[in-house]
Amino acid sequence: MTRYLPPFILLVLALLPLGLRDPYILNALITGGIFAIGAISLNLLLGFTGQLSLGHIAFFGIGAYASALTALGFDVGLPFGVRIVHEGAHPFFGFLAAIIVSGICGYVVGRLSFRVRGAYFVIVTICFAEVVRLVALNWIELTQGPLALTSIPFMKLGLPGVGELTLRTKIQNYYLMLGVAALAYLVVARLVHSRFGRAMRGLKENEQLAVSVGVNATKTLTVAATISAALAGAAGSLYAHYFRIIDPDVFLFTYTVTMVIMVVSGGKGTLAGPVIGGVIFGTLPVALRPYMAPEAQWIVYGAVLILILFLMPRGIAPFLDDLFKGRLKRAKTPSSVVAKPQLEGQS
Template sequence: MLSAAVLLPYTVSDQFIIRLAIQSGIFILLASAHNILMKVGLLSLGPVAFYGLGAYVSAILTTRYDVPFPVAFFAAGLAATAAGWVIGRLTLRLRTAYFVLVTLGFAECFRLVALNWIDMTNGPMGITAVPPPARWFVGYIPYFYFILLLVVLTLFGLYRMEHSTIGRAMQAIRQNELLAGSIGISGFRYMLLAALLASFIMGLAGSFYAHFFQFLSPEILAFDLTIAIVVMVVAGGRATLMGPVLGAIVFTVLPEVLRVVQVWRMAIFGLLLMLMMLFMPDGIWPALQRLGQRCFERVTGRRTAAVVPSSFGSPSEGFAANGSPPPVPVRVEHEVTPTDRSQTLLTVERLCVHFGGVQAVHMVDFDVKAGEILSIIGPNGAGKTTILNAITRVGPITDGKISHQDALLNGLRSYEVARCGIGRTFQNTSLFPDVSTRQNLVLAHNGLEPESLLLNLLRSNASVQAAKDAEVAADRILERTRLVPYGASLARSLPYGHQR
């Protein structure tokens, strides 16, 4: 596919097709950037603001201040990143709906600024004579290879990130943010990281746009473009790597193809979009993957290895997809480290949790020593879950102190408590439903792995070893719990007892 893209300018003589390919490249960057947000369950209605901010910063720096293009190019990305940081810091600790509304408001505010700050942006007349990236950028071919390089680098970086600690953490947050926090994954940290990366890529795309078209006006900030970007991601296949790429290409080329029908163009476009959503709700790319898998199975006569749990819920009664009995799990002996039972690990002092005038928990004291099993018993509504929520910082604390090995937990967040070694289960079954049983256990190891973006992109020894340790730990737990036959099954497909 990459080879075909590299050879495209030499196999196609029509310059319009090259121009369309360049526009597709811009939309691939925008859709891929927006998809990073969707990987953590966020929706932005302001991608055009970051895109436009990058375009205006680059255009103004090069036309008014004679800044070299490379400096202006990265300044555009950094300016968009700074805006993303401010919005993320203000909104991401609240409900995610605030992020949607603030990004929408930011896009509209920036559009009005670009339209009315005539001294800087030239208002509706736009900025003209934006210089090319270099003097030898003549014709479409240099721009084509430049955008191709940006797309390849972006997709390569996103691929490395997706198959790293960061990618697994984002997957956990998207599927179950509360559970992710209870295993040591900071939802705020990774959501903010997603916002920064998305903003940076959009800013770079905006800079390229300004220097490719060599003209910039507030029309770039139209809300229609936001809708188009969201459609590209959703229709292509959100939270996948290739889905936004395919969506960007299809929805850039399709309107041009439909120009032959003139008046009916948008009606046909809308109808095709509706049909895609009805028959391919997960997107075009996942649908193509399923189709390819079925064709492979039909041609080879083999089915993809998977485990189908039996209705009785016993591992010994399950069968693999090819009809053979599942392997019998091997019994593994685990060493138990001796503990000093006189050591106090957890201390709860005068704990109070009030909800308005209701005293759910009042003046509770207890200690938990090393190796001790302590039960909290009481009728429904007695406050048992409220105590556990307070200890793990999922719920509030009105008064009192909670300490772990003499370290105060009151001011910590749930993921920080988890990293102290305090884990929990939930009253209602809580899993990462759309990944395998084994992957659930791998995700549970995520809080112990390196979080650095650079280390994960470069695949440092520490990050690679952490991933291997997670897989080894997951396999040991599967063996210990006799769930080896269900390791490849989606967690939501397990019998209820095995889900618990």
């Protein structure tokens, strides 16, 4: 059942703007979708390797800054009199830079931190995110610090034989977000169903047994962290070019918590889980904003989360899967098979 959910959700989301006229709701969907991409990337670590990263927002923010600075250009001085001047490039190259730079950072963090497990790994990821936030806050010559990077150009796509398309409208950015989300989902799905994916799941279920049959734990987890960070960087790039302004607040811990909520509530370790959780908890705060005070918004947000986790402890996607399989099994069971033991008992 869960394998049919993402295509169905993708179809619904692709048709949704056709009948949607409210730009505010469309903005909520774009924002939620961007963080849903981050949740898909986090699920690769949390759901399929069992490694909880509470500093995942660092890769999201690194991607946002890398993409923005690549598009805007910069002039920064380094130690020993070295100066780097970049005049600015096409925003699409910023998108690629966000993926590459975030992936490299994910590889470095993975190589250093996957030598430890459990609470130690969680602490390393939190510290990394905080260090990156402080760098963004204090390296004013590069990042403008608390003044923020502004006037970030819109994302542009080149069309062969047609020219260049600048994505200025919300609908254009919506379909860009949807396309990147679908691509991220396919990358994770392809990876999970490969031999490498079986190694990841083996480490999650029983690391000692997986290592005993030849799985290189550190290498497997590092590669997973690299791909996860690269996907988070892609989401950060979309964020930067959509809102066109970023500051060190993009590294706030609450954004990581939001991604974790999306993964856990949707169903960690499933492909459909982050998609469902991202749609619900990505759009819920923005959708409630016109109707409720901030305090009431968070009360409803927390109540919905508690209700989902109480009624569906493994997440929404596994619950729907079990529900569908149960109904399918009952539908395939002939009534005569159920009635036969009763007839024999009566005789």
